[in-house]
Amino acid sequence: MRRIILNVAVSIDGFIEGPAGEIDWCFIDQDYGMSAFFERIDTVLYGRKSYELMLAMGEKPNPAHKHYVFSQTLKTVSEGFTLKNGAAVDEVTQIKKTAGRDIWLFGGARFAxxxxxxxxxxxxxxxVHPVVLGAGKPLFEGVEQRSEFVLKDVKSYDTGLVQLFYDLKPVS
Structure with a gap:
C-alpha cells in the first residue's frame, strides 16, 4: 500500500504559520531535499485552507502529480485539481489503496x-526552522489520541534548518 507522508515546515515552537498566516520565516534559499521528494510522490493532498494559500501565492499544480482538495464548502477548484467533498478519511483511505507512488499530505493543520x-x-x-514564532497555527489541530513515531533520520543544514524523518511506530 502507498505511504502518506506529512512533509511540512515548522517553527521550533511547533507552528506552521505565524499569527497572521505568514510563512516568510520559511527558508527557500536551497532545495532542502524537495527535488528528491517530488520524485518519490505522485499525489498531493490539500485541505481547503492550504489549497487557498497555495493559490494566493501564485503556485500552480505540478502536472506530473495528482492533486486532491478536501473541502466540505468549496463547490469548484482550479484546473489541475480534483475536489473531494465526501468524508475525508474515507476518501483518503481509497486513494491510499490505489496503485502508485507515495502521497504528500501538504496540509493544513486540521486536515493533517x-x-x-x-x-x-x-x-x-x-x-524545523530556527525561529520561535510565539503564536500562530499549530502543527496539528484536532488530535485527541496518541500516535507514536520512530525517528529514522536527521539532516541538518548550514542555515540551521533541521529535518526530522519519522515513521509511524508499528502497533505491537
Missing amino acids: GAMIQAGLVDSLLLS
Whole structure:
C-alpha cells in the first residue's frame, strides 16, 4: 500500500504559520531535499485552507502529480485539481489503496490532524526552522489520541534548518 507522508515546515515552537498566516520565516534559499521528494510522490493532498494559500501565492499544480482538495464548502477548484467533498478519511483511505507512488499530505493543520487521528499518516518529514514564532497555527489541530513515531533520520543544514524523518511506530 502507498505511504502518506506529512512533509511540512515548522517553527521550533511547533507552528506552521505565524499569527497572521505568514510563512516568510520559511527558508527557500536551497532545495532542502524537495527535488528528491517530488520524485518519490505522485499525489498531493490539500485541505481547503492550504489549497487557498497555495493559490494566493501564485503556485500552480505540478502536472506530473495528482492533486486532491478536501473541502466540505468549496463547490469548484482550479484546473489541475480534483475536489473531494465526501468524508475525508474515507476518501483518503481509497486513494491510499490505489496503485502508485507515495502521497504528500501538504496540509493544513486540521486536515493533517484528522489524518493522524485516523492512523493514515505513515511518515513525518518535519523541516524545523530556527525561529520561535510565539503564536500562530499549530502543527496539528484536532488530535485527541496518541500516535507514536520512530525517528529514522536527521539532516541538518548550514542555515540551521533541521529535518526530522519519522515513521509511524508499528502497533505491537
